[in-house]
Amino acid sequence: MHDVKTDAALDSAWSGGASPFAMGSKKLGMWLFIVSDTLTFSALLITYTYSRITNPDWPKPFPMNPAIIFSTTMTVVLLASSLTMVMAVMAAQRNDRKKTVLWMIATMAGGLTFMALHLREWFHLFEEGATITHNPWGTPLFGAVFFGVTGMHMTHVLIGVIYLGIVATGYGRGKFSAEDVEVNGLYWHFVDLVWMFVFPLVYLMSVKY
Amino acid sequence: MVTHENGGGHGHHQAPTGFIRKYVFSIDHKVIGIQYLCLALFSVFVGMALSALMRLHLGWPNAHWSIFKGGLMTPEQYLALMTMHGTIMVFMVLTTAPQSGFGNYFLPIQIGAADMAFPVLNMLSFWTTMVSLLVMIAAFFVAGGAPIGGWTSYPPLSALGEMAGPGQGAGETLWIIGLAIFCGASLMGALNFITTLIDLRAKGMTLGRLPLTCWTWFVTAILGLLAFGVLLAACILLLLDRVAGTSFFIPGGLVITDQVITWHKGGSPLLWQHLFWFFGHPEVYIAILPGMGVASHLLSTFSRKPVFGYRAMVGAICGIGFLGFCVWGHHMFISGMSPYSAFAFSILTMTIGVPSAIKTFNWLGTLWGGKITFNCAMLFALGFVSLFVSGGLSGLFLAQPALDLYLHDGYFVVAHFHLIMGVAAIFGMFAGLYFWFPKMFGRFLNEGIGKLHFWLTFIGVYAIFMPMHFLGLAGHPRRYFDTTAVEFLQKLQPVHVFISIAAFITIGAQLIFLFNFFYSLYAGKECKEENPWHATTLEWSIPTPPPFDNFAGVEPVVYHGPYEFSVPGAADDYIPQHLAPNLVKKA
Amino acid sequence: MNDHAHAEEAHAGASVGTNLAIWIGLVAITGLEVFLAYEELQPTLMLTILIGLSLVKAAMIMSYFMHLKFERFSLVLWLVPAMIFCIAMMMIFFFTEAYWGMGLRPH
Ligand code: HEM
Ligand SMILES: [Cu+2]
Numbered sequence: 001m002h003d004v005k006t007d008a009a010l011d012s013a014w015s016g017g018a019s020p021f022a023m024g025s026k027k028l029g030m031w032l033f034i035v036s037d038t039l040t041f042s043a044l045l046i047t048y049t050y051s052r053i054t055n056p057d058w059p060k061p062f063p064m065n066p067a068i069i070f071s072t073t074m075t076v077v078l079l080a081s082s083l084t085m086v087m088a089v090m091a092a093q094r095n096d097r098k099k100t101v102l103w104m105i106a107t108m109a110g111g112l113t114f115m116a117l118h119l120r121e122w123f124h125l126f127e128e129g130a131t132i133t134h135n136p137w138g139t140p141l142f143g144a145v146f147f148g149v150t151g152m153h154m155t156h157v158l159i160g161v162i163y164l165g166i167v168a169t170g171y172g173r174g175k176f177s178a179e180d181v182e183v184n185g186l187y188w189h190f191v192d193l194v195w196m197f198v199f200p201l202v203y204l205m206s207v208k209y
Numbered sequence: 210m211v212t213h214e215n216g217g218g219h220g221h222h223q224a225p226t227g228f229i230r231k232y233v234f235s236i237d238h239k240v241i242g243i244q245y246l247c248l249a250l251f252s253v254f255v256g257m258a259l260s261a262l263m264r265l266h267l268g269w270p271n272a273h274w275s276i277f278k279g280g281l282m283t284p285e286q287y288l289a290l291m292t293m294h295g296t297i298m299v300f301m302v303l304t305t306a307p308q309s310g311f312g313n314y315f316l317p318i319q320i321g322a323a324d325m326a327f328p329v330l331n332m333l334s335f336w337t338t339m340v341s342l343l344v345m346i347a348a349f350f351v352a353g354g355a356p357i358g359g360w361t362s363y364p365p366l367s368a369l370g371e372m373a374g375p376g377q378g379a380g381e382t383l384w385i386i387g388l389a390i391f392c393g394a395s396l397m398g399a400l401n402f403i404t405t406l407i408d409l410r411a412k413g414m415t416l417g418r419l420p421l422t423c424w425t426w427f428v429t430a431i432l433g434l435l436a437f438g439v440l441l442a443a444c445i446l447l448l449l450d451r452v453a454g455t456s457f458f459i460p461g462g463l464v465i466t467d468q469v470i471t472w473h474k475g476g477s478p479l480l481w482q483h484l485f486w487f488f489g490h491p492e493v494y495i496a497i498l499p500g501m502g503v504a505s506h507l508l509s510t511f512s513r514k515p516v517f518g519y520r521a522m523v524g525a526i527c528g529i530g531f532l533g534f535c536v537w538g539h540h541m542f543i544s545g546m547s548p549y550s551a552f553a554f555s556i557l558t559m560t561i562g563v564p565s566a567i568k569t570f571n572w573l574g575t576l577w578g579g580k581i582t583f584n585c586a587m588l589f590a591l592g593f594v595s596l597f598v599s600g601g602l603s604g605l606f607l608a609q610p611a612l613d614l615y616l617h618d619g620y621f622v623v624a625h626f627h628l629i630m631g632v633a634a635i636f637g638m639f640a641g642l643y644f645w646f647p648k649m650f651g652r653f654l655n656e657g658i659g660k661l662h663f664w665l666t667f668i669g670v671y672a673i674f675m676p677m678h679f680l681g682l683a684g685h686p687r688r689y690f691d692t693t694a695v696e697f698l699q700k701l702q703p704v705h706v707f708i709s710i711a712a713f714i715t716i717g718a719q720l721i722f723l724f725n726f727f728y729s730l731y732a733g734k735e736c737k738e739e740n741p742w743h744a745t746t747l748e749w750s751i752p753t754p755p756p757f758d759n760f761a762g763v764e765p766v767v768y769h770g771p772y773e774f775s776v777p778g779a780a781d782d783y784i785p786q787h788l789a790p791n792l793v794k795k796a
Numbered sequence: 797m798n799d800h801a802h803a804e805e806a807h808a809g810a811s812v813g814t815n816l817a818i819w820i821g822l823v824a825i826t827g828l829e830v831f832l833a834y835e836e837l838q839p840t841l842m843l844t845i846l847i848g849l850s851l852v853k854a855a856m857i858m859s860y861f862m863h864l865k866f867e868r869f870s871l872v873l874w875l876v877p878a879m880i881f882c883i884a885m886m887m888i889f890f891f892t893e894a895y896w897g898m899g900l901r902p903h
Contacts, residue, residue: 013870016321016767017412021871025326025408031871032400035879036438042883043442043484046890047457053894055475064834072830076823083819086861090812133454133472141475144455148446182863189861196853199826200846204833435882479897483890534885547896550889 030183034190037156041194044152045201048145059137060206061130067121071203074117075195078157081110082192089185092178097171100181104168107188111161118154122147146202153198156191163187224757234336236328237757241335242314243649248339249306252297253635254723255346259294261716263287268709270693284690288357289376291688293349295360296384299496300391301342303634307499308433309338309398311641312426314649316402318748319420321411321765321787323758326404334397341394345387348380356381359688361485364458364478368450372465385448392441395433402430411747413767418786420746420771421516424523425502428530429495435534436491443484450476457481479544486537493630494533498526500593500637501568507590507640508572510744512579513782515772518571525564525571532561542610543617551610558608565601569594580775580782585659589640592667593633599671600629603678618688621681624674632670639663639722647741651754652733658725662718669715676704743783746771750787809866818860825849 013020021028052058062068088103125146129136132147167184170176225231235241265274266282273280317325325331348355353375358367362384371378406427410419419427446457454472458481461474509516516522538546538554572594581587603625607613616622646654680701685692692698692705740749747765748755765787773784780794810818829849832842859865864872 012415013868014416015412016410016414017764019408021407021868021874023867023871025404028408028871029327029330029400029404031875032403032434033396035875036396036400036434038879039435039438039882040442042886043439043487044446046883046886047442047446047480047484049887050477050480050890050894051457051475053891054477054898068830068833072826075826079819079822079826082857082861083815086815087812090809093809132449133456139475140456140473144449144453144457148449148455148457152445186862189857192861193854193857196822196857197850200829200850204829204846205839205843207833207836209836431878435878439882439886477894477897479893480890483886483893487886534882538889545897545900546893550892550896 024179026179026183027186030186034186037190038194041152041197044149045197048149048201051139051141051145055139055141057138058206059135059139059142060208061128061135061137061142062203062206063208068203068207070117070121071199074114074121075199077110077117078114078192078195081107081114082189084110085185085188089178089182092171092181095178097174100178101168101172104164104171104181104184108161108164108168111157111164111188115154115157115161118150122150149198149202153191153194156194160188160191234332236324236332238313238317238325238328238331239649239755239759241331242310242312244335245305245310245313245338248335248342249302249310252301252305252342254719256294256298256302257716257719259290259297261713263290263294264709264712266690267692268706270691285354285357285375287690288359288374288688289349289355289380292357292359292362292376292384293345293355296345296388297342298631299360299492300388301338301345303496303630304395304492305338306638307503307634307641308402308426308429308495309335311422311503311638311645312402312429312499315645315748316423316426317405317409318751318755318759319423319746320406320409320414321747321760321767322405322409323760323762325401326408327401330397330401334394334401337390337394337397341387341390344383344390348376348383348387351379351383353378353380356384358384361482361489362447363485364447364450364476364481365460365463365473366465368447368458369463369465369470369473370451372468382448382451385444385451389441389444389448392437392444395437396441399430399433399437402426403434406430411765411767414786415767417520418767418770420502421505421519421522421526422499422502422746424526425498428526429498432491432495432498432530432533436488436495439484440488443481443488446484447481479541482541482544483537486540487534489540490537491530491533493626494529496630496634497597497637498529500634500640501526501597503637503641503644504572504590504593504597505568505575506746507586507644508575508594509772509774510644510742511582511584511587511590512576513774514575514579515770515774516571517574517577518567519770519772521567522571525567528564529561532557532564536561539608539613542613548610555608555610559605562601562605565597569598569601584643585654585656585663586640586643588660588663588667589636589643592663593636593640595667596628596633596636596670599675600625600627600633604629615684616681618686619681620677620685620687623687624677624681627674627677628670632674639666644742645748646729647736648748648753648755650730650733651737652729652735653741654729655725655733658721658728662722662725665718665721666715669711669718672711673708673715676708680704740785743781745769745773745783745785747786750785809863810860815860818856822853822856825853 013022019025019028084103084106088100088107091099091103130143132143134140135143163184167176167180171181225235232240235244262282266287277286313325313331317323353371355376356362356367357374357376358381362381366373366377367381369377406423449455450457450459456473456476458478459470459473459476460478463470463473505516505522536554536558538550539558542551542554603621607616607622607625643654643659646652683697683701685698685701689698692702736753739751739753742749747767750765751759767786768788768790769784769786771786775782776784778796780796784793829846832845837845
């Protein structure tokens with residue numbers, strides 16, 4: 001009486017003994033982390049919007065030239081680093097260790113360039129008198145949100161660069177697998193994806209005309 | 210097989226030998242589970258000691274006690290005790306023990322895995338939790354002492370620093386940092402649990418054959434994954450308000466103790482309430498869901514009957530998890546919220562009554578006509594059901610905005626959440642401990658002492674928390690230090706005395722438990738059998754105590770549902786999940 | 797499912813050309829966004845369009861760069877709805893309350 005039920009049950013993707021998504025656990029783990037981190041960033045961006053709704057004197061301080069052009073460049077750099085990461089993952093899947101490491105170094109370079117540009121932008125704002133607590137244009141929450149959100153994103157970029165460094169070294173020495181590179185890639189693309197929301201909300205919605 | 214190359218694959222790692230690798234930085238889920246339980250046991254006694262001091266004061270507000278400087282407790286000391294009591298109990302006991310403690314130990318075994326999916330991450334999440342506990346406890350020892358803002362830490366007073374009171378300086382900063390670290394630890398734990406359950410189930414362990422304990426650990430982990438991310442953001446923002454001088458949660462024009470605050474403006478304290486309760490309501494289900502799983506499991510095992518309506522139970526667990534994200538506004542009815550939102554939150558909150566009632570009736574249905582054994586584990590499971598019902602009913606009162614305007618922030622709320630979250634969840638843990646102790650340590654907890662412990666605790670907690678409903682109805686606000694200074698509260702003082710005495714007796718009963726725990730650990734009745742309770746799930750198919758890799762490198766195969774008790778036509782009144790169909794003895 | 801089958805599945809993915817096309821698309825959408833900002837649209841309208849475009853970009857990154865298009869669809873069903881639901885709940889109630897609170901302020 002049980003056999004029929006048992007056989008049917010053992011056939012489906014969810015019947016145990018294998019991953020129902022046909023993928024390694026590490027990848028699933030990273031996806032779950034990304035879900036949680038998405039909510040952290042969402043909460044930050046929702047805080048931004050909430051603050052903007054409740055503060056009608058929200059400033060719009062970024063001129064098209066140079067601020068917007070500059071931040072657009074940053075966006076393109078970060079996007080480019082995602083493309084190099086895609087190349088690294090593809091190389092890793094072909095078992096081409098050398099190319100993988102090179103593409104990963106290119107990705108790190110992209111990340112570091114993004115950070116350097118971003119810090120320049122920060123210092124530019126400091127010069128204009130805008131800090132996390134004060135700014136010359138309107139509600140002090142503007143600086144809090146700007147530096148809070150971009151700072152949190154930059155922390156993620158920094159962690160990403162370090163993570164890339166560790167995985168690239170380990171993979172080059174044969175300690176890590178192609179899957180590790182792929183999982184690393186998931187994280188990196190996620191950091192890029194978050195910026196796709198930060199950039200329009202923080203910069204493009206605050207253009208000075 | 211892909212899954213098995215990752216971390217917790219079957220029979221991959223070898224038992225470590227050194228003391229440190231074996232007991233301190235262990236990656237064995239069973240050791241980590243016990244570590245979590247020890248952390249929770251330590252925390253629960255700290256939390257209880259704090260509550261004893263509070264009850265001492267509330268019962269006899271003007272008596273002199275030599276433990277306090279000058280013989281009397283100060284209001285700030287009272288608030289610090291209350292804050293730390295709440296925080297330690299909610300985060301370090303109710304969130305760790307049922308999920309990370311028992312879940313870590315038994316989830317992999319019940320699904321037939323050799324370990325968690327990420328054993329090293331598992332170790333990290335325990336030690337991160339430990340760091341978070343130490344950081345929070347450190348708040349007692351810094352200048353100004355522990356924070357006084359309550360476990361919900363509402364701004365603006367929690368965001369302004371020292372000027373808002375002693376404890377709101379360094380103590381509050383440590384509190385927030387500790388909480389942020391705890392978010393990280395819970396996140397690691399949650400993603401490990403989810404991955405383990407999805408990827409490492411043994412062959413034949415379909416979702417429909419998962420023990421309900423596993424279902425609740427699974428849904429709890431999902432709640433944790435989604436909720437702690439939001440709390441982390443809130444903690445970061447509050448920390449920025451405190452240390453970087455931002456004003457996310459601080460409005461302009463505040464006057465604190467005659468001082469006008471000019472350096473903050475534009476923020477909204479209500480934003481913190483939204484963020485906190487968006488996490489906070491799922492959190493209360495994080496605390497209770499594993500208890501529900503244990504209760505279902507034990508009611509079935511000890512009435513020798515399948516769980517009544519297994520599918521409905523699973524549906525209710527998922528429904529509760531889903532609705533848990535839709536109701537946070539019921540903590541904010543008096544915040545001046547829009548009546549339309551309040552209406553929506555009220556309806557959604559009452560909707561949770563539906564899955565809760567499904568669970569309750571199915572528990573009763575499971576018991577109906579069963580051959581019930583009243584051992585300690587079963588008594589605590591029954592106690593859980595009783596407390597869940599008592600506490601849940603008062604929730605329905607609080608869910609009406611019109612009633613809540615009066616009851617909010619009063620003792621009625623204190624009674625509600627202690628019965629349902631505090632005590633019910635703890636009963637779930639006790640039930641689990643009496644049930645699994647023999648498997649974990651190879652000895653039984655003493656039944657005689659256990660029954661004494663049960664009855665004292667059961668009567669004790671009702672004696673403590675039932676009268677609080679009446680205090681609340683009489684208008685007694687919560688978190689009040691001096692109940693004798695207000696005229697209408699003076700008349701309620703005898704109730705406080707009664708509650709305090711009941712509390713001391715109940716706390717004493719926990720010492721009986723502590724004695725039983727250590728006594729039985731070393732001298733309890735030995736359990737050499739694999740399956741002393743004649744239970745069905747996989748943890749009872751392996752030696753007692755379980756070997757390092759659980760199934761000795763053999764992958765178990767599952768053929769049966771989790772609760773096949775008293776199956777017609779079978780010789781025994783239980784069919785273990787792993788028993789091949791041709792081996793089931795016919796009557 | 798045997799190891800071989802899995803190896804094939806894991807390696808399946810877009811070609812370099814497709815990924816490059818996706819990338820160019822992402823840059824183009826970014827350019828469009830900046831152009832819209834330059835055009836000084838009415839803020840609510842602009843916010844709506846920007847969020848819409850960002851969601852499109854996110855979908856492109858997730859499907860191709862992050863391989864979600866090539867994983868089993870059940871994975872998408874496990875990950876995405878829960879996330880979207882939480883975000884939607886926050887947005888619905890937080891913003892309602894923000895506007896409501898503004899209405900209560902003395903004028
Ligand atoms: C039928 C189910 C439930 C309903 C309708 C309900 C309703 C409520 C409401 C309306 C409040 C807010 C009262 C106020 O602050 O004025 C509340 C508070 C609370 N509930 Fe429940 N609840 C239910 C189940 C639970 C469960 C299962 C738990 C925990 C396991 C729980 C834990 C809490 C806690 C901790 C608080 C107070 C938090 C605080 O202010 O410190 N509730 N409940
Ligand atoms: Cu609630």
